[in-house]
Amino acid sequence: MPDTPWEALRRGDRRALARCITQVASGHNLETVRSLGPPVKPARVVAITGSGGVGKSTLIGKLIEQLRHQGRTVAVLACDPESPLTGGALLGDRFRMGSTVDDGVYIRSLAASPGRQAIADHLDAIIRICEEFGFDVVIVETVGAGQGDTAVRSWADLVVLLLQPETGDELQWEKAGVLEVADLIVIHKADLPGAERAAQQVRSALELSGGTTVPVLLVSSRTGKGIAELADRLESLPLRSRHGDAVHAFLDEARRFLDNRLRQPGVAEALDLWRAGHIDIQEALQKLLADPANNRHRNGVASS
Amino acid sequence: MSSEPIRIVLAKVGLDGHDRGIKVVARALRDAGFHVIYAGLWQTVESVVRTVADEDADWLGISILSGAHMTLVPQIMEALRHAGLDHVGVIVGGIIPEADVPKLMEMGVARVFGPGTPMHEIVEFVQSRRSAAHA
Numbered sequence: 273m274p275d276t277p278w279e280a281l282r283r284g285d286r287r288a289l290a291r292c293i294t295q296v297a298s299g300h301n302l303e304t305v306r307s308l309g310p311p312v313k314p315a316r317v318v319a320i321t322g323s324g325g326v327g328k329s330t331l332i333g334k335l336i337e338q339l340r341h342q343g344r345t346v347a348v349l350a351c352d353p354e355s356p357l358t359g360g361a362l363l364g365d366r367f368r369m370g371s372t373v374d375d376g377v378y379i380r381s382l383a384a385s386p387g388r389q390a391i392a393d394h395l396d397a398i399i400r401i402c403e404e405f406g407f408d409v410v411i412v413e414t415v416g417a418g419q420g421d422t423a424v425r426s427w428a429d430l431v432v433l434l435l436q437p438e439t440g441d442e443l444q445w446e447k448a449g450v451l452e453v454a455d456l457i458v459i460h461k462a463d464l465p466g467a468e469r470a471a472q473q474v475r476s477a478l479e480l481s482g483g484t485t486v487p488v489l490l491v492s493s494r495t496g497k498g499i500a501e502l503a504d505r506l507e508s509l510p511l512r513s514r515h516g517d518a519v520h521a522f523l524d525e526a527r528r529f530l531d532n533r534l535r536q537p538g539v540a541e542a543l544d545l546w547r548a549g550h551i552d553i554q555e556a557l558q559k560l561l562a563d564p565a566n567n568r569h570r571n572g573v574a575s576s
Numbered sequence: 577m578s579s580e581p582i583r584i585v586l587a588k589v590g591l592d593g594h595d596r597g598i599k600v601v602a603r604a605l606r607d608a609g610f611h612v613i614y615a616g617l618w619q620t621v622e623s624v625v626r627t628v629a630d631e632d633a634d635w636l637g638i639s640i641l642s643g644a645h646m647t648l649v650p651q652i653m654e655a656l657r658h659a660g661l662d663h664v665g666v667i668v669g670g671i672i673p674e675a676d677v678p679k680l681m682e683m684g685v686a687r688v689f690g691p692g693t694p695m696h697e698i699v700e701f702v703q704s705r706r707s708a709a710h711a
Contacts, residue, residue, distance in 0.1 A: 286629065287629060287660065289630075290632035294583075294632040298580045355607075355609075358607055358609045359581055359609045360581070360605070360606040360607055360608060360609040360612070362602055362612050362614060363612060363614065364614040364616075366613065366615065371618075371619055371627075373620075373622045373623050373626045380630060380631060381611075381613045383581070383611050
């Protein structure tokens with residue numbers, strides 16, 4: 273072997289891509305992925321979720337065609353459940369995504385272990401590998417769960433929820449956890465009767481919960497209706513979930529910073545000065561935020 | 577399972593539409609702890625080999641009931657070699673005349689399973705050959 277799969281991955285070696293994903297999916301070489309740092313060219317990571325039979329795989333097949341038509345390269349990570357009893361899994365999603373041989377498309381079937389929320393283990397690292405390879409779009413198909421699989425938000429840029437006509441009365445849409453995760457809602461199988469009514473019900477449920485900015489699209493994989501618009505929306509919608517993670521990371525760091533500063537000498541003193549009315553709160557905050565090293569330096573100068 | 581699951585691609589190549597047998601095999605392998613990637617009907621030689629490569633599979637199971645095995649299997653074996661996938665074990669199922677079995681084995685097929693094969697035979701064969709496939 274002239275080099276490791278990781279070096280070959282960066283050269284665009286497809287076999288290396290497959291091999292690296294196998295390693296990471298089973299929990300090996302996670303440090304190698306972490307050491308890659310942020311991607312040079314981040315992919316747009318789209319999660320497709322919805323209950324079993326709603327047409328996730330079929331729609332992804334159509335989306336692949338559309339995105340390729342627009343010149344985008346696409347990786348699909350299709351998750352199916354693994355048996356808690358045997359560890360076995362029947363991964364049957366790629367069958368419905370078409371079988372064209374295209375270098376711009378990579379489809380990988382992954383088993384989601386029981387207890388994970390509808391996604392395969394180490395999915396964030398697997399996504400990172402796809403980004404390293406250079407795909408423009410990474411589509412993640414979740415296990416057909418539906419209610420409660422809110423974990424998708426933490427690693428996807430966009431979450432697309434698929435619903436279909438005739439799936440219960442409007443109360444179904446009011447249940448917590450399903451509509452909330454979505455950045456975009458697709459009423460799939462829109463060639464069937466009742467699609468428009470389902471869209472209306474979902475829109476009014478969204479209005480009630482204040483999430484009126486979530487678009488609701490009518491799409492049919494059978495007729496092709498709405499596929500192009502869906503692909504356009506996936507390109508144009510502002511990304512937020514992974515940015516949301518960045519906000520959390522920032523807030524965590526800010527809390528650590530403040531905890532640290534609050535323990536510095538001089539802060540209690542500033543608090544006393546403010547309470548006694550000698551300084552205003554802005555001045556007290558200035559003392560809190562001031563670098564303790566500079567304070568010491570200034571104090572040292574003042575006392576000499 | 578302590579070891580990593582064996583990944584096997586199951587596919588039907590060519591034009592026959594009989595997929596009941598391969599679905600039964602898929603279920604048996606799943607229940608034995610395999611990760612079965614079901615590629616389904618009407619696959620081309622190219623799409624099957626691409627699937628094996630992209631899925632980083634250890635095994636490929638082909639079902640052919642059309643009688644075209646002496647045409648299709650050599651093409652698959654050659655395409656696998658060409659793609660650098662010599663390490664992938666290949667099993668063939670379906671209606672294969674006795675006389676063709678040694679010829680298929682000579683091409684590199686690990687085993688041919690005819691109609692009526694008990695499922696545990698297939699499972700045990702693939703499990704026992706796991707290390708061989710990775711050697």
